[in-house]
Amino acid sequence: MGFCPFLRPFISCLMSLKLFCFSVFIFSFQATASEKDFKIGGKNFSVSFPATWDAKEGIVGLPLAVLGPMQKDRTRPVVSFTGPDKETTKAFMDAEFVKALRKKLTSTRQSWAKKHKVKIIDFLPSELKKLPKGQRLSFGVRYDREGKRKTEISYYITCNGMFVMSKLMMTAANEGFLSEAEGIVESLQCK
Secondary structure (H helix, E strand, O other), rough: OOOHHHHHHHHHHHHHHHHHHHHHHHHHHOOOEEEEEEEEOEEEEEEEEOOOEEEEEOOHHHOOEEOOOOOOOOOOOEEEEEEEOOHHHOOOOHHHHHHHHHHHHHHHHHHHHHOOOOOEEEEEEEEEEEOOOEEEEEEEEEEEEEEEEEEEEEEEEEEEEEEEEEEEEEEEHHHHHHHHHHHHHHHHHOO
């Protein structure tokens, strides 16, 4: 080659970097999200989700359920979206409401666990997050049911003055999909 010998390692490194960047671009392009439009109470929404997930409308009466990849144990992570109950929409997202809701949800889950002989492992910290067009409050619980550890996270979301509830449910076998599932919730757009 006509290159100076001392430039050969630099050029090799540069070519490796180009190949790496191209590979990242191709793989991220292949894993690009699908988008699904849906309605809750006559209002239009959309979510994005990885290509390995599937969105279904009307499963058990839910406006939208996004189903993750099936695992060896025949379980999959699920992110659902639905409308609010009347009580939740009244005074959403002020500090007193958040405190009262957490207390109510904790009490409700403890009663449910006692009734169904479920062992609560822990309650996940609540998080109130500002969004570009609203807010999101999350509340989660991990529990053991019949020897299987499960995680449920409820999300209460305001978006352009509209309200949506979302729930993430997964078993321990699905916990590797937690960031993808949370990304689906984060992608919610109100139209």
